Each structure stands twice: as C-alpha cells, then as structure tokens.
Amino acid sequence: MSTPAAYFDAQYARATDPWHLDERWYDRRKYQLTVAALPRPRYERAFEPGCSTGVLTELLAGRCDHLLSTDRVPSAVETTVRRTAGLDHVDVQRMTVPDEWPEQTFDLVVLSELLYYFDEATRTRLLRRSVGSLVAGGHLVTVHWNHPVAEHTCTGREIADHLDALPGPEQSPGSHLSRLARYDDPDFTLTVHAHIPDGGPALSPAHAEGLA
Numbered sequence: 001m002s003t004p005a006a007y008f009d010a011q012y013a014r015a016t017d018p019w020h021l022d023e024r025w026y027d028r029r030k031y032q033l034t035v036a037a038l039p040r041p042r043y044e045r046a047f048e049p050g051c052s053t054g055v056l057t058e059l060l061a062g063r064c065d066h067l068l069s070t071d072r073v074p075s076a077v078e079t080t081v082r083r084t085a086g087l088d089h090v091d092v093q094r095m096t097v098p099d100e101w102p103e104q105t106f107d108l109v110v111l112s113e114l115l116y117y118f119d120e121a122t123r124t125r126l127l128r129r130s131v132g133s134l135v136a137g138g139h140l141v142t143v144h145w146n147h148p149v150a151e152h153t154c155t156g157r158e159i160a161d162h163l164d165a166l167p168g169p170e171q172s173p174g175s176h177l178s179r180l181a182r183y184d185d186p187d188f189t190l191t192v193h194a195h196i197p198d199g200g201p202a203l204s205p206a207h208a209e210g211l212a
C-alpha cells in the first residue's frame, strides 16, 4: 500500500521542514551530488515532483531555464514559493502525482526521496508517466535513502533495480530508458537514465562534447 496522504499532512502539521532537509551535511552533500550528476550543463524544462521545502529546487533552478516543482502538501508548496521568490523561471504548484500530472514535456525529471512512498503498481505508473513526459534524449534522475523506514515501501537500491527491470524497447516501443549512471552510497542510491525511445545507447557527457 502507498503511504497515505494523512502521513504527509501530519508531518507538515508538526513542522515546516519535517525531514530537516535544510540542516544536515548529509542532505547538503547528497543534493550537491545530485546536481553534479546531471549530464548536461543546462536543461530547458525540468519537473521536480515532491519538492518539499525546495532545497533541491533552488539548486536545480540554477541549471534550468524553466522548472516546475510540485508537492501534495500546501504548506510545503508555500515554503518553496517563499524560497524561490525572485526566481521567475521556477513555477511551484500543488499536485499529487501520479494521479495529477503536468501536460507539458520536459528534458529533465528529478524524483528525489519520493518513489519509496508508493506501492509497486503506483511506482511503475509514476515511472511510466515520467518517461512519457520526457522528450527524446531527456534525463530521469532518481535519488533515494537506503536504510529501512516504516513508511517506505522499498529502498533506493530496490528502486534502481526496479528501473533496470522496466520493459525494454521491444516490449515497450517508444518509451525506453537507457542507464547512464548509478551511484550506490551506503546511505542512498542515485541513478541517471536517458529516454531513448528506440532503445539506442545514451549519449554520455564526453560523447556529447565529442571527446569519446
């Protein structure tokens, strides 16, 4: 079963930043590793569902021409709106994924500390929607905690394995993810995939600059 909405409402009822995302070196380092792993220097349109208080949002904003960041909880949305005030290219909205989903396409989707809140069927639907929103060559980045938590349905390593097990181009023509990178930290696992609809290899940063 997916983590119920009431859990998130209760978290934000007790604190503005229930996971202390603004405070710890652990999170700061992980956010820096996440943006460092982005294969391109800049993205045209990025989507970040589950943005919470917008710490990662602010870092992503420096790499995107337009960023849509969303959360299911209104107070999280309000905090991120305040944090990104003055960043006109950042749009923050209340949205519950995957039932609600933006209509536009993106060249970057970032799923950070979100996918372990869903049962396997809903997680698969969310990943399908993410891939369906990516333009050809667009990137999907996931990053998730690896230690057991009562409210989590799986770990970051299991999410990376789930991504590897998604149907290939033969079974799912037009929506194929090709893995560019996987980083297994003891505490979290980070993955980077490219959407290659016909199943070819993804362009690495060195390939993209003609170095390899």
Ligand SMILES: C[S@@+](CC[C@H](N)C(=O)[O-])C[C@H]1O[C@@H](n2cnc3c(N)ncnc32)[C@H](O)[C@@H]1O
Pocket (backbone or CB within 6 Å): 008, 019, 021, 049, 050, 051, 052, 053, 055, 056, 070, 071, 072, 073, 076, 095, 096, 097, 098, 111, 112, 113, 114, 117
């Ligand atoms: C642990 S926080 C992670 C925040 C941020 N992505 C990060 O990595 O720092 C998870 C956030 O996801 C939001 N969330 C959970 N389920 C969601 C859903 N179905 N749709 C949108 N947001 C959701 C929660 O409200 C919470 O703010």
